[in-house]
Amino acid sequence: MFYQIIQYIKFLLKSTNQHGVHSPFVYNLVSKCFYNNKNYDAYKSLLNYKKTLLKNKTKIKVTDFGVGSHVLKQNQRLISAMTKNAGTTYKRAKLLYRLVGYFEFENILELGTSLGVATHAMHLANPKANITTIEGCPNISEFTKKNFKDYKLKNINLINDNFNDAIKNLEPNTYDLIFFDGNHQKEATLHYFETLLQTANNNSVFVFDDIYWSKGMTEAWKTIKQHPKVTVTIDTFFWGFVFFRKEQAKEDFVVRV
Numbered sequence: 001m002f003y004q005i006i007q008y009i010k011f012l013l014k015s016t017n018q019h020g021v022h023s024p025f026v027y028n029l030v031s032k033c034f035y036n037n038k039n040y041d042a043y044k045s046l047l048n049y050k051k052t053l054l055k056n057k058t059k060i061k062v063t064d065f066g067v068g069s070h071v072l073k074q075n076q077r078l079i080s081a082m083t084k085n086a087g088t089t090y091k092r093a094k095l096l097y098r099l100v101g102y103f104e105f106e107n108i109l110e111l112g113t114s115l116g117v118a119t120h121a122m123h124l125a126n127p128k129a130n131i132t133t134i135e136g137c138p139n140i141s142e143f144t145k146k147n148f149k150d151y152k153l154k155n156i157n158l159i160n161d162n163f164n165d166a167i168k169n170l171e172p173n174t175y176d177l178i179f180f181d182g183n184h185q186k187e188a189t190l191h192y193f194e195t196l197l198q199t200a201n202n203n204s205v206f207v208f209d210d211i212y213w214s215k216g217m218t219e220a221w222k223t224i225k226q227h228p229k230v231t232v233t234i235d236t237f238f239w240g241f242v243f244f245r246k247e248q249a250k251e252d253f254v255v256r257v
Contacts (some may be wrong), residue, residue, distance in 0.1 A: 007212040011237045015254040025245070026232060026253055033102040034095065034236075034257050042124040043094055049120050049151065050090055053083040060139040079115065079143070087114055088181070092238065093121040095257065096179070096207075100125035103205065105176035110134065111163055111192060112182030112209075116144040122179075123153050131156045134166045136182070163188070167195055174201045181209040186216035193224055200229075206242040211235065225252055 018030040056079035063075075088096070100108070100122045106129050108122055113135035122131055133156060135141040141160035148156055159166050163182055178196055180189065189208065200206070211221040221240050225233045231248040234241040236257040 003215060004212050007218065008237060011212075011235070011254065012256075015235075015237075015256045017256055021253060021255070023232070023248065023251060023253075025248060026234065026251075029102070029234075030255055033098050034255065036098050036102075040094075040097065042097060045124060046093055046097065046117075046121055047090060050083065050087075050093070050117055053087070053115055053117070054080050056080055056083075058143070060143060062140060063137045083115055083117070088118040088121070093117050095239075097121040097125045099205070099207075100129065100177065103176065103203070105129055105205075107173060107175050108132070108177045108179070109170075109175045109196070109199070110179045110181065112180070113144055113158055114140060114181070116147055118179060118181060119144075119148075119156060119158075120151070120153065122177075123156060127155070129155060132159065132170070133157070134159045134161060134163055134182070136160070136162050163192060167192065170199075173199060175199045175204060176201075177205050177207070179207045179209070184210055184213045184217055186214075186220040189217065189220040190223060193220075193227075197227075197229060200244050202244060202246055204244055208240040208242070210238065211240040212237060 018027055018035060021027045021030055058079045059076055060079065061075055062077050096118055105126060108129055108131045110119060110131065110133040113119055113133040119131060119133050122129065135144065135158060138160055141158060145158045148158065180192060183189065193206070208221065208224070210217060212218055224230060224242060229244055230242055231245050231250050232243040233252045235252070235254045
């Protein structure tokens, strides 16, 4: 936690808003998507989904394949506690909703379904999008799959498997968006990035969660930024955005959201 506080102070000192961005592509993304204050009707559905989870006192046994939670250490966990301490926040879920709507993503891959808050947000933004989401824990997977069914969310393929095996068994595809929200370890993150690079096209977007989770995750983020196929990156502290647009000059942005 101390590491994150220090990194956040550094982030605040070097970050900017849309007025400090000189790339038209990034300026439009920040001003029209990141800073879009419109109150979409879908936000109500998203908030209700989150509130229902926060009230759920079901206890399930959790299997962590990554580094787990900074807060929740026990294997038996309440759905409500998981939603509060480890799930995608309402603010970030809204940003993910806007991102999918802004780019009109059609093929989406998510590493780390958890309780489906982020998945739900992406689905609401484009109900016709094909979403493949991978969850390692069998009990979380079973719980969330039932939730998707109860909420009548379609075009979502939830795979219960560890990330390595699931990625290897994915059908050949190109993804418009890949949301990396699972194993927060340097080596694993870089492995998933390198493996899934082959699924990216010129307009694909990779989003990495918790790039300042640990020193190792920050090192992974720095390595990803330097990759020759990566052109534009945006650091928002909690998420790192990666773009592969060949028409863009290689540039890194640090933006407050």
